[in-house]
Amino acid sequence: MTRTKDEDRGLPPFSRLRLRDGLGEAIAGLVQRPGRSVLTMLGTVLGVGAFVAVLGLTSSATQQIGNAFTALTATTVTVQDRTPTDPSTTPVLSFPPDADERVQRLNGVAAAGVWWQLPLRSPSVGTRPAPPGESARARSVRLFAASPGALQAARPVVAAGTLYNQFHRGRAEQVCVLGAGAARLLGISRVDNQPVVFINSTPYSVVGIVSDVERLPDLLLGVMIPESTALRAYGPPRDSPARMLIGTDVGAARLIAHQAPLALRPDRPELLTAVPPPDPHGLRDEIDTSLSGLFLVLAGICLVIGAVGIANTTLVAVLERRGEIGLRRALGAGPRHIAAQFLTESTVLGTLGGLAGTAIGIGVVAVVALAQEWTAVINPYTVVVAPAVGSLTGLLAGLYPALRAARVEPLEALRT
Amino acid sequence: MSAPEAPVIRLRGLSRTFPGTVEVHALRPVELDVREGEFLAVVGPSGSGKSTLLNLLGLLDRPTAGTYELGGIDVAGLGERRRTAVRGHLIGFVFQSFQLLPYRTATENVELAQLYVARDARSRRLRAVEALRRVGLEHRLDALPPTMSGGERQRVAIARALVNRPRLLLCDEPTGNLDSRTSEIIMELFEELHRSGQTIVIITHDPAVAARAGRTLVMRDGELGSTAETPA
Incomplete structure (x- = not known):
């Protein structure tokens, strides 16, 4: 239009x-x-x-x-014994006697060692050989078998004396290291007077007191004896399985977790479970x-x-x-x-x-x-x-x- | 038919009926021509339909029937966008209550009318100042409406209506809120604009205001009555 x-x-x-x-x-x-x-x-x-x-x-x-997490957890690997801990069967230790050495040879391992709780039911622990009852004061003291490598891997701060070493382990010496809490409960603050701790009337010379640990804080409340001594005196672990504590270099943990069971038991690696640190992401x-x-x-x-x-x-x-x-x-x-x-x-x-x-x-x-x-x-x-x-x-x-x-x-x- | 040019406003049968149970014939069919440069007053009592006429002339409302040519364009049948454009470019409104934005200066209020014709800020300002000078407010450029007198406010509103150089200046009771002395000043301003050739339509119920116009139409019951040419 x-x-x-x-x-x-x-x-x-x-x-x-x-x-x-x-x-x-x-x-x-x-x-x-x-x-x-x-x-x-x-x-x-x-x-x-x-x-x-x-x-x-x-x-x-x-x-x-x-x-x-990065500082500590990321460098900690735990290997656990998967052998069933059935009280009816004879306990076995799946870790070989040279477990520490086998794992310490792996590239990226800073320190490693086996430890477990001593298979003792209501043990008496004291500074004197005493009948049961007297030890009530020290009831909360825990008893551990720990190889020298395990003590190292826990990254302890030694307050007095020293840690036991391969020498003590090799000879299954009756020596012990006290955690700070256990030492206080037992009334021991120094080692230069050669104190002795009695476990069920068996004497153990205190060689050192640990005031702090970075890993395994349970050890602070414990009396630790070499694992060879523990095996000879009390046999393999019964109630809780043996574990290996591995401190690794930064970044190596997941690889070590993969390698450790094979290094320890090339014949039957399935007996051991390695627990790597959780993935940070x-x-x-x-x-x-x-x-x-x-x-x-x-x-x-x-x-x-x-x-x-x-x-x-x-x-x-x-x-x-x-x-x-x-x-x-x-x-x-x-x-x-x-x-x-x-x-x-x-x-x-x-x-x-x-x-x-x-x-x-x-x-x-x-x-x-x-x-x-x-x-x-x-x-x-x-x-x-x-x-x-x-x-x-x-x-x-x-x-x-x-x-x-x-x-x-x-x-x-x-x-x- | 002897008119040398088309009238600015040409109404033919323009009417407005409000539907309802009882239909209200607010405006019965109107025939009206307003020539270029004419000064027309529409008077009548309340409810006579003069506001309806103003709304239709200002494209603020749509007629029920009839044609409305503004500047030769049939605007009655235009779409809303076109009507908006016609309002912005061809019609300047002056309201009884001034309708100034209280937070804006006189200049900014005048600039507002140029906002929708997409003029750049500089020429908006220049034209606003010029329009304010034309209504004698060059000394109140930066005044805020609440600080101005009624007469000054209405002059700002007139400047705003003039700034786009509209074909038609449409005024609704422009002196309704003013005292008689101020009304006189405003009416003189309208006469001056009329002399300069501006087409003005004033809707009022005040016979004194109507008397200043070149022609007066009386509305009664929705019908345009006698048209009287008043001697200028």
Whole structure:
């Protein structure tokens, strides 16, 4: 139709709103009511702040657990005797007599040795050969057979005297080393006066006192005698199986765990089970999920509350500003310009809330890390995503109010 | 038929009926031509239909029947996007309650009308200042509406209505909220604009205001009554 064409020629161009102007109007709308804008942002600030703080704190905490883990656990391998410990059968020791030497020959092993609990039921332990009953004081003292290699692998701190060695082991000497707790219970604090500990009236010369161990803290409450002495006097372990403690170099643990059973019993490696340290990645994941799950849910709830807050306030603003919307429509603004303005306002609010929340979240992580003497760890990804989460919250929250605003008729301007 | 050019406004059988259990004929079919540069006043008591006429003239409402040509364009049948564009470019509104944004300065309020014609910030500013100078407010460029008198506010609103150089200046009770002295100043401003060639339609119930117009139409019960040319 030519008429339509003619009409089109005479018609003014469609209304347009430049991106910059639209953004300017939205920001002006927010700045005009700063108090309300700040209050509206609060929900998003809390939600995003909680989100960042939870992620930052869990990653920081995990890092600390990871450090402790790396230092000790990652270099510890335990080999366990799988021979069934049935009281009715004759106990056997699956570890060969030269177990320590076999494992210590492996590349990456720092120290290794066999140990077990002495197969004694209610033993009497004391500093004098005494009948049962008198030893009640020392009841909590535990008795261990431990090869010199096992003592080394426990990384002890020797407080007095020395550890027994291959010489004592070779000759199955009646010597013992006391853990600090056992020494205190027995009333022994020095070895230069050649103290003696009686186990069921059998004397053992105390050669040393250990004040601390890095591995096998049980040893601190124990009296340790060479495993050769224990085998001769009490036979193989009965109630709890024999174990081998292996201290490895960093990074060697999993390989050693693989090699040790074969090195010890090439004939029947299945008799022994090596327990490597847990995979550090798996450990961290487990901590991540268990710790952060609940808090992330809480952060999510905060965000929803924040979104509802923005939606509510924006909706109230739309109702309040019907006159302004009508005026803008009369001045040539299309419904989409009005919708864009309110949507931009809520998105800018959400983004500002997200930024503030991210800053607060990082601050919380930093303060907590400082107080706990941790290294604060925040995934850079979190810092990028968190404000975007705020923006998205604002955008979604603004959708309905923006649609309502777009439906306001220009006639409203005349009614107010 | 001797008119050398098409009228700015040409209404043919334009009517508006509000549906309901009892139909309300707010505006019965109207025939009206408003020439370029004419100063027209529509007077009538409340409920006479003059607001309905204003809403139709300002494209704020759609007619039930009839045609409406604005500047030679049939705007009655246009889609919403086109109507919005026509409002922004061809019509300048002056409201009884001024409708200024209280947090924006006088200049910013005038700039608002140019926002949707995508003019750049610099020329928006220049045109706003020029429009404010035209209404005698060059000394109040950065004043906020709450700090201005009623007359000043209405002059800002008139500057805003003029800034896009509209074909039609449409005024709804422009002196309704003003005292008689201030009304006088505003009416002088309208007369001045009229002398410079601006087409003005004023809707009012005040006969004194209507008396200043070049032509007066009386509305009663939704019908346009006598049209009287008042001597300029």
